């Protein structure tokens with residue numbers, strides 16, 4: 285195998301625990317395809333267990349549905365009938381170190397034909413398919429030969445053109461397949477996460493693009509931007525949307541791919557499960573076990589809140605398989621220098637973003653306060669002690685919230701709500717009730733972003749771990765508190781979306797009434813859907829996607845692939 289094909293200069297090496305370095309006996313033939321297409325893709329999928337669908341993989345799954353059934357059984361080589369076929373034939377060889385599920389094996393006399401199913405059309409290349417696909421097929425032929433079959437030929441069936449294209453499999457291709465299998469094992473054994481491809485068109489079709497973040501990671505590793513900027517290869521917005529069920533007494537059921545939400549008054553709403561990103565349930569809502577199972581099957585998180593908006597917990601499907609990342613996160617947690625540097629970044633960005641909010645929205649920004657916040661942000665950048673950071677953050681927060689009321693618009697010469705600073709548990713005025721509620725939803729979203737990135741939301745670097753406290757989600761949300769949560773609250777008040785009648789006031793606390801909570805959630809979701817320019821990468825993206833990108837980049841930093849976490853700071 286050519287040295288160029290597997291350039292090793294920029295590969296990241298890390299110490300993995302012994303158990304993770306033990307490579308499996310067999311390399312799946314699909315990984316032979318992937319390691320030739322992109323070593324990083326192979327590593328992310330096979331070693332780290334990452335997976336995501338895109339339209340190509342969904343198409344591919346549909347194409348394989350016809351052949352990906354229970355194996356129909358292939359007779360032993362010495363007992364082959366005159367003719368026939370077997371689908372989904374699973375073969376392995378310890379000597380070759382390869383395993384494969386062969387889509388279709390046709391029997392022709394005393395020989396067999398191997399057919400691999402692929403989505404789309406055959407590429408316009410004289411070999412009939414690209415090298416990775418041909419090598420995958422060669423691995424299947426090798427396996428059949430190893431099991432004593434005489435192989436007459438091999439072909440790829442392209443579903444879109446409904447045509448079988450014969451592929452020549454020769455010694456040279458066998459060598460490529462064997463070499464690729466050896467390389468895949470080597471990467472596993474050494475714990476080598478290969479760097480992303482550089483400015484490659486291959487990334488456009490890659491389902492792991494949102495996990496790999498090739499241009500972003502490449503840029504942060506090199507610290508030089510490609511001449512034509514960083515490509516946003518993943519969508520700016522998700523096509524899936526969150527569902528909130530807030531009415532006490534509502535019921536959630538399921539049929540097929542639909543969730544049925546029935547209000548106490550019997551009004552029924554249907555939600556398409558494939559278009560749902562998560563379901564948040566507030567207070568006493570009934571949910572059928574079937575509906576819970578369906579969400580778990582589809583890996584849609586179910587987030588549970590009290591009636592008052594306190595985050596209670598979550599029910600999620602299979603946890604991320606990326607053990608390597610989890611172990612790295614736990615190791616980094618004990619690395620005081622690493623943790624403090626990260627914490628300092630979170631606090632610095634939070635102060636800068638809070639200052640930006642005052643600069644943009646305050647009717648008469650107090651220059652002294654702005655200057656002091658800038659000074660505090662700089663101190664946070666240089667701070668090497670978490671205890672001192674807490675002090676700096678507290679001082680900045682006091683300054684910010686003492687100026688917060690200046691961002692609220694007066695109505696008839698008067699502020700709609702009085703605000704004398706932050707209070708909570710329970711909030712004692714409407715503005716604090718709104719802030720607490722929106723922060724709780726933001727924590728929920730950061731929790732989900734952590735889980736999607738394969739991080740443990742409970743193990744943070746700035747917020748100290750406590751039983752059940754989502755410390756990492758709280759860390760990650762710091763930089764977004766002012767620009768997402770506070771901004772939502774200011775919009776709600778300044779645009780008159782909420783008024784004094786929307787709150788339940790008692791002697792000791794203030795709560796948002798049920799119908800008003802719906803308006804708050806809507807305003808928050810609108811804020812998340814807003815397209816903004818990413819301050820580091822310069823492309824347009826909405827906040828909801830930003831959360832996931834930031835969590836994924838944090839995981840890259842934890843794994844040591846990039847030197848620092850790119851802070852999200854608006855200007």
Ligand code: SF4
Pocket residue numbers: 322323324325326328479480481484486487490491492493496497498
């Ligand atoms: S996005 Fe590009 S670099 Fe990343 S895994 Fe996919 S093909 Fe490889």
